[in-house]
Amino acid sequence: MSSFFYMLSNCAPRLEGNPICSKVKDTYCSNKKKKTSTVLIAVIVPVVLVSLLVVMGILWKLYWKGKSGDDEDYAMYEEETPLHIDIRRFTYAELKLITNNFQSIIGKGGFGIVYHGTLENGDEVAVKVLMETSIAESTDFLPEVKT
Numbered sequence: 001m002s003s004f005f006y007m008l009s010n011c012a013p014r015l016e017g018n019p020i021c022s023k024v025k026d027t028y029c030s031n032k033k034k035k036t037s038t039v040l041i042a043v044i045v046p047v048v049l050v051s052l053l054v055v056m057g058i059l060w061k062l063y064w065k066g067k068s069g070d071d072e073d074y075a076m077y078e079e080e081t082p083l084h085i086d087i088r089r090f091t092y093a094e095l096k097l098i099t100n101n102f103q104s105i106i107g108k109g110g111f112g113i114v115y116h117g118t119l120e121n122g123d124e125v126a127v128k129v130l131m132e133t134s135i136a137e138s139t140d141f142l143p144e145v146k147t
């Protein structure tokens with residue numbers, strides 16, 4: 001900063017009345033630093049703001065997808081099933097009760113282990129407990145539930 005002012009005061013007397021010097025004065029003695037920082041701010045601020053908006057938009061989308069994704073998937077099957085079967089949901093505690101604490105294994109498939117269970121009305125059922133990895137890797141599970 002000090003060298004900048006030094007140059008200004010030094011060139012001022014020699015530049016007076018000289019057209020070439022007035023150009024030189026414009027180039028070297030103007031407030032160039034101020035202009036550069038103004039341009040930088042004018043570019044950086046909008047870029048940062050737009051980036052922030054994009055990131056916030058992505059996070060918002062991910063948040064809502066995570067919240068409503070499962071419900072939408074099951075709703076699709078509830079509406080589209082041609083057999084009009086009542087799809088009943090069980091809590092983990094209920095399944096534990098139905099299967100007598102997952103005691104009786106009747107088989108094993110690609111998605112997980114299948115247990116024997118008995119509903120409160122005496123109906124015998126097969127309860128498949130999914131392995132987390134198999135759900136994450138597959139898109140076939142819900143179609144299989146449908147059949």
Ligand SMILES: Nc1ncnc2c1ncn2[C@@H]1O[C@H](COP(=O)(O)OP(=O)(O)OP(=O)(O)O)[C@@H](O)[C@H]1O
Pocket residue numbers: 106107108109110111112114125126128144
């Ligand atoms: N409703 C059921 N009644 C009796 N046993 C069953 C029933 N469902 C499944 N099982 C038993 O569990 C085993 C695995 O069933 P599952 O449906 O998981 O088989 P899969 O279709 O070969 O596997 P996956 O679909 O997971 O890849 C069957 O081979 C069968 O022995």
